[in-house]
Amino acid sequence: MSTHDRAGSGPADEPGPLHGGPDDDYTPEQLAGMDREELNRLGARYDGVEVLHVDPPPAPGSALEKQASRQVAGAFGIAGLFGIAFFVVYAGSGWFLPSWQWASEDNGWSALYTPALGLTMGGALIFIGVGLVLFVKKLLPHETAVQDKHDGSHFDRTTTAATLMGGLDKTGFPRRKMIGRSLGFAGGAMGLMLIAPLGGLIKNPNKGNPLGTTEWAEGVRLVRDDGSPIRPGDQEPGSLETVFPAVPGGNRAADAATMLIRLRPEQMAVLEPREGQADFGYGDYVAYSKICTHAGCPVSLYEQETSRILCPCHQSQFDVTQGAKPVFGPASRSLPELPITLDDEGYFVARSDYIEAVGPTYWNRERI
Numbered sequence: 001m002s003t004h005d006r007a008g009s010g011p012a013d014e015p016g017p018l019h020g021g022p023d024d025d026y027t028p029e030q031l032a033g034m035d036r037e038e039l040n041r042l043g044a045r046y047d048g049v050e051v052l053h054v055d056p057p058p059a060p061g062s063a064l065e066k067q068a069s070r071q072v073a074g075a076f077g078i079a080g081l082f083g084i085a086f087f088v089v090y091a092g093s094g095w096f097l098p099s100w101q102w103a104s105e106d107n108g109w110s111a112l113y114t115p116a117l118g119l120t121m122g123g124a125l126i127f128i129g130v131g132l133v134l135f136v137k138k139l140l141p142h143e144t145a146v147q148d149k150h151d152g153s154h155f156d157r158t159t160t161a162a163t164l165m166g167g168l169d170k171t172g173f174p175r176r177k178m179i180g181r182s183l184g185f186a187g188g189a190m191g192l193m194l195i196a197p198l199g200g201l202i203k204n205p206n207k208g209n210p211l212g213t214t215e216w217a218e219g220v221r222l223v224r225d226d227g228s229p230i231r232p233g234d235q236e237p238g239s240l241e242t243v244f245p246a247v248p249g250g251n252r253a254a255d256a257a258t259m260l261i262r263l264r265p266e267q268m269a270v271l272e273p274r275e276g277q278a279d280f281g282y283g284d285y286v287a288y289s290k291i292c293t294h295a296g297c298p299v300s301l302y303e304q305e306t307s308r309i310l311c312p313c314h315q316s317q318f319d320v321t322q323g324a325k326p327v328f329g330p331a332s333r334s335l336p337e338l339p340i341t342l343d344d345e346g347y348f349v350a351r352s353d354y355i356e357a358v359g360p361t362y363w364n365r366e367r368i
């Protein structure tokens with residue numbers, strides 16, 4: 001019996017009686033000889049697909065199609081522009097745009113940086129979505145079909161591939177160049193937007209040693225939260241005052257908060273500064289970082305009877321008479337001490353920045 005005598009070996013839309021399964025009805029050669037549309041219809045019929053209703057798309061070249069295409073391409077184009085804007089904000093900050101890093105003074109760009117990233121990324125995603133919705137609603141045929149589920153075979157794979165490719169044809173992408181290009185533009189910009197943050201993984205975050213420096217510097221006054229400077233004698237022995245560097249925004253610099261402590265005579269008698277830091281204090285005053293070296297909480301509970309500063313987070317305790325050495329709890333490093341002296345007007349000033357990083361230990365702290 002020749003292949004053309006086999007059941008179902010006729011034209012795709014007029015198959016013979018279905019028996020023995022589609023692989024018995026059609027040889028690979030016969031399937032290879034059919035075009036995509038024939039395979040698509042044949043596969044649908046064998047798959048038990050029943051098309052209930054079809055709304056055709058706008059006619060190719062019609063005014064309706066052109067208008068819809070422009071709307072879709074416009075949405076993708078705007079998405080692309082938002083994606084490019086995201087990249088410009090992200091990559092340009094600190095390059096040709098102001099640095100986004102918060103630098104303690106009021107900086108308009110620093111405040112705008114994160115919202116700008118969110119708005120541009122959000123805009124790109126929203127307009128990609130708008131473009132896709134418009135494309136599906138206005139340019140694709142709308143078909144209602146039902147199908148029974150069944151197992152796969154070579155026949156299924158071949159006809160399914162034809163169905164998928166036929167679906168791509170129906171999108172009109174090969175013909176609708178404007179939409180294809182705008183989608184490519186939007187996709188490229190989105191890719192750029194997603195890849196750009198990876199740059200942070202190769203950029204050296206320690207450039208300029210941001211974790212190892214604060215706003216303190218030689219001659220910077222120690223001031224209270226209200227900006228008033230402090231002279232020796234302003235505090236009672238045994239008291240503690242939280243001070244900040246007298247620079248713009250200094251009272252909001254999270255790493256610069258410092259405790260200025262006036263020691264009592266009996267504490268002075270047993271004072272053991274850290275090696276090489278004997279002259280960091282001034283008279284009976286010492287100044288230690290307020291940032292806990294365990295996990296960065298503010299250590300502000302000072303118990304003058306025991307000379308201990310307590311961290312409320314995990315109960316680390318530091319002895320102010322021993323260079324703020326940790327004597328209890330999980331902290332393993334002393335609170336850094338700020339070298340202080342007086343300026344010409346008799347107010348406390350820093351002699352330099354802290355000579356070590358303040359706050360928690362981090363893995364490469366000793367190397368930056």
Ligand code: FES
Binds near residue numbers: 297311313316329
């Ligand atoms: S943060 Fe201070 S003890 Fe944990």
